[in-house]
Amino acid sequence: MERYEEQLLEQWQADGPQRKGYRQLAEWFNTLMLRREMDRAGLSTLGDEAESKYERLRSDEAVAEEVASELANAGVPIERLRSDFVSYGVIRTHLKECLSADVDLSSGDWERDAIEISTDHATTKIEAAVRSLRNKGRLSAGGDVSVSVTAELECENCHARVPVDRAIRREYVCRCDD
Template identity: 80%
Template sequence: MSGYGCKVCRILDEYGMERYEKQLLQQWQADQSQRKGYRQLADWFNTLMLRREMDRAGLSTLGDEAESKYERLQSEKAIAEEVATELSNAGVPTEQLRKDFVSYGVIRTHLKDCLDSDVELSSGEWEREAIEISQDHATTKIEEAIRSLQNKEKLSAGSEITVSVNVELECENCHTRVPADRAIRREYVCDCDD
């Protein structure tokens, strides 16, 4: 990766996507209600790469076609391989594209190190960021464990398995439980002290 600050820098150059860097940064620095987290930005970025390659191959990208294909490429192995083969047969360089897909950690590195973007974070942002990073890390580890169990045939499902990690806060006094992001947004867990 010599000559590039990180994987995102290389991909922006090699895929001719430089103009999307500003949009990436804007989505990261948007108001709290509109701001996308690292995982959402990675999914957006990867879907954008896939959409461009599908367009080049002459495939339809109307509606959510690229998003749907990307989600299926990230799903269980059989479905992912079926979609990869379909895309490859249509002229999309799927194998290289999958190698070039970025993780949320790579997006984070690009935003923080290459773009030095967290100077724009407002008061209270580091706490939200810490929760999001922890959720993303836990989700990734659980997904790896689930895939391993599926590969060992110790876990099965009728369809693909989706992992969801939610952080909830609970008041020990009244036992009200709310999602952490909602509590932080409204600035309270409960009103039992009122």
Template identity: 30%
Template sequence: MADDADGRPSSKVARLIETCDFDETFGDELEALWTADGPQRKSLRNLADMFNRRLLEVALTEAGISTVDGEVANLYRLLTGDDVSSGMRMEARNRLERNGVDVDELDSDFVTYQAIRTYLTDYRDAEYEGTSGTDRVENVLDTIQRLRSRLDSVVQGSLDRLRSTEQLTLGEFRLFVDVDVLCEECGTQYGVVELLERGGCDCDDEP
């Protein structure tokens, strides 16, 4: 890994914080949220989403696009969410491009949770006691998300082809790829991603 001018490992996250004129305390905030205890702590995936929403907000501001509360988060979901149809995603992209946002460049700037981890551990020398366990959960989450994305792509592409050849009647659609986990001990049911992110079912809450 190449070093920057200060001798620290190069970091895409650090470069974007500087070039996009983020608040100078943004890096400190990322580290504080990652190393916090209890419910205040944010996962690497949460921090990547937080970082990417900030990138989107900067791009909107530079393009002169004003937003209301919650609009940036919704646009980010439309651009990246697994539960968003191809039509809705394309509509969001076209809207941004018409207003002067280079969506392809924005996509390339979006960071993964691995980039956040590299920034925190290698660039900032941050440590978290539960890192090894957290890494295992993050790796499982990443595997599940990649499989969901692949399945979504295959099913959506197949439906589109069947529809275009008039072998299937289907209007504009949204595809949901969900895996739920039902705990037979406490009776709670969660999506597998939610279950991993919350750290388990409700068994620990049982009296």
């Protein structure tokens, strides 16, 4: 990770829309590692080939295993690589604790990052619980199960409910005070 610290910092501390959050940085870093291993194995990484493979490695189990098998057969050490993939928490810890870096939060982006981190954390925990329930035979489904977490805001006056991302985008929860 040390080889890419400067790039991580630049992307994390960029202004406005160029700024990447921890999750985006983790995806960028993991794709970078996958691209490096694909190059070493002589696989094409032109265009968005590495990004596409990384995305499919993170999709439903059947697709992920098919891609992993394809990569392994081509000489990519996929199991080692998968264990080396980092989470957004590792990126956050590395930036804040290892590099003692900080970012100017006056722009208001920290709130979106906090919401994204919380939603990602909830999704990860629910996925683990659902996987455990399925393994125990206490939850069944015809195929793979995906988890979607949406935080909602509710006005205590009119009880209007709206997803938090929509409320932030339109800059209000409701118009009952208008």
